[in-house]
Amino acid sequence: MTALGQALPHDSVLHRRNPTVKLAVFFVVSVVVLVPVDPWTPLALLVVAAPAVVHAGRIPWPTLGRAALLFGPFAFSLLAVNAVTRDGPVVAEVLGLEVTRTGLTVGVALALRTVLVGTLAVAFTLTTDGARLMTSLHQHARLGARPTFAVLAGYRVLEDLPGRWTTIRQAQSVRDPRHRRGTLPRDPGSLSRAAFALLVVALRQGERMAIAMETRGLGSGPRTVHRPVALDRRDAVFAALVLGVCLLVVLVTWRAGLLRTWSTV
Amino acid sequence: MIEVRGLGVTFPGTPAPVLRSVDLDVRPGEQVLVLAGSGAGKSTLLRVLAGIVPQVVDAEVTGVARVAGLDATTTPTADLAAHVGTLTQDPTDQLCLPTVLDEVAFALENRGVDPGLIGPAVHRTLASVGAAHLAGRRTAELSGGEGQRVALAAALVADPQVLLLDEPTALLDPAAARGVARAVRGAVGDGRATVMVEHRLDELGHLPARVLVLGPDGRVRADGPTERVLHDDARSLAGMGTWLPLSAELTAAGVGSLERLTVDPVPTSVPGVRVLSARGLSVRRGQRTVLDGVDLDVHAGRVTAVVGLNGSGKSSLLLALAGLLPAGGTVTGGSVGLVFQHPEHQFLARSVHDELAWGPHRARLPDVDERVSAGLDDYRLRGLEDRDPFRLSGGQQRRLSLGAMAVCGHDVLLADEPTFGQDRRTSAACADALRRLADEGRGVVLVTHDLRLVGEVADDVLLLRAGHPLALGPVDDVLADDALLSRAGLPLPAVLAASRTTGHPVRAVLRALRTATLPAPVRA
Amino acid sequence: MNRRRISLSELVLLAVLAVVSGFVYWALVQAWIALQIAMGPFGDLAQHVLIGGWMVAAPLALYIVRRPGVGIVVELAAALVEVVFLASPVGPMLLVVGLVQGAGAEAAFALTRYRRYDWGVFVLSGALAGLASTVLGMVRFGWLTQDWFAWRLGLQVASGILLCGIAAKVIGDALARTGVLDNTPLGRARRETTSPDTEPVPVA
Ligand SMILES: Nc1ncnc2c1ncn2[C@@H]1O[C@H](COP(=O)(O)OP(=O)(O)OP(=O)(O)O)[C@@H](O)[C@H]1O
Ligand SMILES: Nc1ncnc2c1ncn2[C@@H]1O[C@H](COP(=O)(O)OP(=O)(O)OP(=O)(O)O)[C@@H](O)[C@H]1O
Ligand SMILES: [Mg+2]
Ligand SMILES: [Mg+2]
Numbered sequence: 001m002t003a004l005g006q007a008l009p010h011d012s013v014l015h016r017r018n019p020t021v022k023l024a025v026f027f028v029v030s031v032v033v034l035v036p037v038d039p040w041t042p043l044a045l046l047v048v049a050a051p052a053v054v055h056a057g058r059i060p061w062p063t064l065g066r067a068a069l070l071f072g073p074f075a076f077s078l079l080a081v082n083a084v085t086r087d088g089p090v091v092a093e094v095l096g097l098e099v100t101r102t103g104l105t106v107g108v109a110l111a112l113r114t115v116l117v118g119t120l121a122v123a124f125t126l127t128t129d130g131a132r133l134m135t136s137l138h139q140h141a142r143l144g145a146r147p148t149f150a151v152l153a154g155y156r157v158l159e160d161l162p163g164r165w166t167t168i169r170q171a172q173s174v175r176d177p178r179h180r181r182g183t184l185p186r187d188p189g190s191l192s193r194a195a196f197a198l199l200v201v202a203l204r205q206g207e208r209m210a211i212a213m214e215t216r217g218l219g220s221g222p223r224t225v226h227r228p229v230a231l232d233r234r235d236a237v238f239a240a241l242v243l244g245v246c247l248l249v250v251l252v253t254w255r256a257g258l259l260r261t262w263s264t265v
Numbered sequence: 266m267i268e269v270r271g272l273g274v275t276f277p278g279t280p281a282p283v284l285r286s287v288d289l290d291v292r293p294g295e296q297v298l299v300l301a302g303s304g305a306g307k308s309t310l311l312r313v314l315a316g317i318v319p320q321v322v323d324a325e326v327t328g329v330a331r332v333a334g335l336d337a338t339t340t341p342t343a344d345l346a347a348h349v350g351t352l353t354q355d356p357t358d359q360l361c362l363p364t365v366l367d368e369v370a371f372a373l374e375n376r377g378v379d380p381g382l383i384g385p386a387v388h389r390t391l392a393s394v395g396a397a398h399l400a401g402r403r404t405a406e407l408s409g410g411e412g413q414r415v416a417l418a419a420a421l422v423a424d425p426q427v428l429l430l431d432e433p434t435a436l437l438d439p440a441a442a443r444g445v446a447r448a449v450r451g452a453v454g455d456g457r458a459t460v461m462v463e464h465r466l467d468e469l470g471h472l473p474a475r476v477l478v479l480g481p482d483g484r485v486r487a488d489g490p491t492e493r494v495l496h497d498d499a500r501s502l503a504g505m506g507t508w509l510p511l512s513a514e515l516t517a518a519g520v521g522s523l524e525r526l527t528v529d530p531v532p533t534s535v536p537g538v539r540v541l542s543a544r545g546l547s548v549r550r551g552q553r554t555v556l557d558g559v560d561l562d563v564h565a566g567r568v569t570a571v572v573g574l575n576g577s578g579k580s581s582l583l584l585a586l587a588g589l590l591p592a593g594g595t596v597t598g599g600s601v602g603l604v605f606q607h608p609e610h611q612f613l614a615r616s617v618h619d620e621l622a623w624g625p626h627r628a629r630l631p632d633v634d635e636r637v638s639a640g641l642d643d644y645r646l647r648g649l650e651d652r653d654p655f656r657l658s659g660g661q662q663r664r665l666s667l668g669a670m671a672v673c674g675h676d677v678l679l680a681d682e683p684t685f686g687q688d689r690r691t692s693a694a695c696a697d698a699l700r701r702l703a704d705e706g707r708g709v710v711l712v713t714h715d716l717r718l719v720g721e722v723a724d725d726v727l728l729l730r731a732g733h734p735l736a737l738g739p740v741d742d743v744l745a746d747d748a749l750l751s752r753a754g755l756p757l758p759a760v761l762a763a764s765r766t767t768g769h770p771v772r773a774v775l776r777a778l779r780t781a782t783l784p785a786p787v788r789a
Numbered sequence: 790m791n792r793r794r795i796s797l798s799e800l801v802l803l804a805v806l807a808v809v810s811g812f813v814y815w816a817l818v819q820a821w822i823a824l825q826i827a828m829g830p831f832g833d834l835a836q837h838v839l840i841g842g843w844m845v846a847a848p849l850a851l852y853i854v855r856r857p858g859v860g861i862v863v864e865l866a867a868a869l870v871e872v873v874f875l876a877s878p879v880g881p882m883l884l885v886v887g888l889v890q891g892a893g894a895e896a897a898f899a900l901t902r903y904r905r906y907d908w909g910v911f912v913l914s915g916a917l918a919g920l921a922s923t924v925l926g927m928v929r930f931g932w933l934t935q936d937w938f939a940w941r942l943g944l945q946v947a948s949g950i951l952l953c954g955i956a957a958k959v960i961g962d963a964l965a966r967t968g969v970l971d972n973t974p975l976g977r978a979r980r981e982t983t984s985p986d987t988e989p990v991p992v993a
Binding site: 277278321322323615653655656 | 796798963966967968969971972976977980
């Protein structure tokens, strides 16, 4: 994975798309896939989407695969819980729980939906620079200057957090005379004390950053952007293409009689 | 350009004002250095001029503060910024954007400057502070010194009429501090009024022509040409605990040169038993080896100083000695306590008392109450028992973190930059605390950028360069070896250079200078 | 309620709250995954036990900044950060999740017209946040048509009360004690009631 909020360091068709457009398209697709609860529609979309993002974003398969592993447990637990908690014809019994056909179908559907949205999420973050997205939201989505830069300041805090988290846990662990070499305590008490210190330090950093931005004139009037984010015809083509394909797939599964929604399971 | 009349500032919940009837006029083209002890209100004065106090930070402000013709106490901070460039005290926290280019361009964008003109201005300003090579970098990956230069460029880029600088070199090694000082000097241009707070006067090389001195009561103690103020008031300035350039310090001591000083011999500390021993220590962080092949023995009763440039691996060494980083090689010996650079990272309890009691409790020591009580006295924390540790001043936080570690009775105490940002008096007090711990029979390892502090407390010095040990030896030998120091990239402070000519051990000379200038010996 | 324009430091404070709560959650996600696996087929219920922790930023933000909308804004910002910078597998739906949960938590404060900040309001806020999040789950995952719906609802509300509502007040009070909130409406309100711990602070 790349560092937090940074795109893979190469160029690609997906890299070049306007981030606001990308986010909007991504959002619409994730709302559309809320509708079907049969396994076929998300599967078909996944079969189209995975090679598409790998190709258009020049994302190496192993990178995508590794990222997908992160949401594996989430998808699996959705499958498991749905399989045993829905009414319908019983197909098996596991640990005294009845696995139903309906449960299995819905479970697989929700799991595939998670993998699909997860894949798109990974493709989005691997091809989008977080800071450019904020600039673009400011330019193209009329997000105000102060909220934009507040989020960017939040992002700076975020970049520093992993390092600070480790430092704080180290610093606090040596306060315990019984602390053992080479280990950091993992009990809930130690973790929450570290989290509290992290919060205090981050809030103080936030206050200083707000002051630093204000003393450089943020919010004093109309501002310019020295490296604007491009928005052109190709972005419209991109949006039309992705949404078109998505609707086409749903149309096909519907006509093939495979589509199910909550009202028809 | 700046016109301050009868300025008073009181923070809520505090009985006494921080600043009282301060008057200050600064004309275009003039530079003023503000000197005062810790907590005397230097930053507060700059924050009033920048429109931060009372608009962003609550305070009761009386009197008049006009900057570039605007009332600084009511003009919105962002509007005032059209005329004022500000560098605040902690450099790492003023980089707010992900890349260096965005960071430096920010002030111009906010003024609505034509985008076509911004790029060239950004590069020009970066070059003027010696940071042209950083243009392509991300801010999160900058070292302390690099970050400080970028922050300076970001304050200068809009060519402000008024420039306010609060300790622009605090976190830097001596070489980088000189670089930034040069950049500041270069940036002080035509017609611009500059007000600067700085502790490291000898590193500055060339002092601004005018000095404003604030007393501990928040009143102006002196205001005038640098030479005259520093030499006429040298004694009282030294007494207030401010740092002084060497020549003024000598005046305060009442001598023309260090050789005239009566130097009493100080007892050399005899090494006790070996309490910690590292062999072939190496550390990897990220993809790089940041420490390689370090051998170090720590003896009871002795203070070992570790010095080197920013990023040479000093903090990594301490972490490895404390067993907090996976390291190659071996570390054997007794129990180890480590005082981190930022006290805030180390606090665990919600009151000073509980903070001191924490370690002894954990260790199930029998005499927790006595230890806490002794800690309160030794580190001058009486009266603050119930205060939240985060609510202490910087100097008090430092003392608490040192005290909380010391009461645990570790065999070895490691301290990372214990004096940064402190005035002369608190820094001396900290040096005494470390010396006392060693004299009680602990082994002490000290990381610092302040070679003068090294001369004052250390018995041995380990010199690091880019993760490699350059030398390890008695302090007088290491500090006398010019070739060695220049290979480490460390310029010698003026006072140490001068002390060589006296023929006495460096610690004895520094002690004598201190006795002659700081009034009463202060306990930590 | 106050009508003054929200200040930059308040906006940044909200962003920092969003980021830190997102990050701390992310750091504890190991615990969640472990719990999920340990609970076997009931793993899906693990999220209900922890759900309150996800939403704590909203009542905390309201407690500190005390103006309409900040509960929703902070949850939205947290979602934005998770989607944009942390590649959350939930995707942009998280923005909707943030909106709904934030609105749930905020409803309790809106009922008091942003005037009361006592334990009762926080408990109600947590309960409503848990409720809102359950309603959303009904839409997203069809919980209503599953067994265990009562369990889900009960766990979500309980977790909301404890880990969201009550936790927010506890954390807010502890933070106020440290002095980092002195220049916020919470800090000012505490000063007015002259609590003993408003003593000098180290300089920001
Ligand atoms: N926001 C605040 N609320 C309450 N007290 C404050 C606040 N800011 C500063 N103070 C107090 O005001 C005094 C002066 O602080 P200031 O930062 O101006 O000192 P300084 O001279 O810059 O010190 P240093 O050398 O440590 O930077 C200190 O005692 C400090 O604790
Ligand atoms: N968490 C980390 N991950 C990767 N590299 C790191 C990390 N922390 C430090 N480094 C790098 O290791 C090197 C040594 O860092 P270290 O903090 O030990 O230096 P230092 O001598 O203490 O510097 P300073 O004087 O600035 O405190 C530096 O180049 C630094 O960039
Ligand atoms: Mg200061
Ligand atoms: Mg260091």
